[in-house]
Amino acid sequence: MVALSAVLLLAAGGIGFGLGRATGPDAARSNGFTVTGSMTVSDCRSRGYNDIHAGAQVEVTNQANDVLGVGVLESDKGYCKFKFSVSGVPSGEKLYGVTTGNSNRGVIWKTEQQARTEGFHLTLGD
Template sequence: MVVTRRAVIFALTFLVAVAAAAVTIVLATSGSKEADTFTLKGTLYVAKCMSSGYGDLLPGAQVEVTDQSGEMLGVGAVELSDAVTNRKSGETPDLKAICTSKFSVANIPTGRKMYGVHVGNANRGVIWKPESEAKQGFELSIGS
């Protein structure tokens, strides 16, 4: 079999075109995936956090994000409480204190009607927001 110079050039040109198309597809796909997600952030305020009854809301507690159809969109965790009001360093814990904790759940897909956040046991319920508000963050208050 005789391979002509013209056939070699054609084959190389074809391979370069296929490689360029593959690189373009990969770059287009990876760029759009990031734009189609967001990180849902929130703050959890727990009143009387120093008393019993809130063990399901301690740091490490699971944070679940779902959409209006009940599909699980992401899971995160409550972070270590960064502030306890009504308490000074070295003071006896105030049982009426309000603990403030943060949470975030990355890679939440966009384009859903409603986003629900649930923290703690099944009795706590779900807080719902439309996408525009969910992107601004959630503030959950528990206790009185």
């Protein structure tokens, strides 16, 4: 009986340990890094830039165009200056792209090292 109890206790402990481990896509996010950056628009009052505003979505993607993380533009020291931060971006991709605003803005690409150390500092306009 004692041996059976010990086996059941070890099995239950093993199950509990297995459930607590991070695996799959969520594991990559918990071990990921934070992508930071800024967006400056020369004249954000212009009708051509009305998609760039506080609250606009910022996407971090890989070269397969999979979305790795999402953040938003936040006002930063002025009407036409914004900052962003996207946490939990998984490491190990060959390239990281950042895009914001409408689809014709394009994607700015950097290596993981550049994304980690430099961030993305984007400018629109003159």
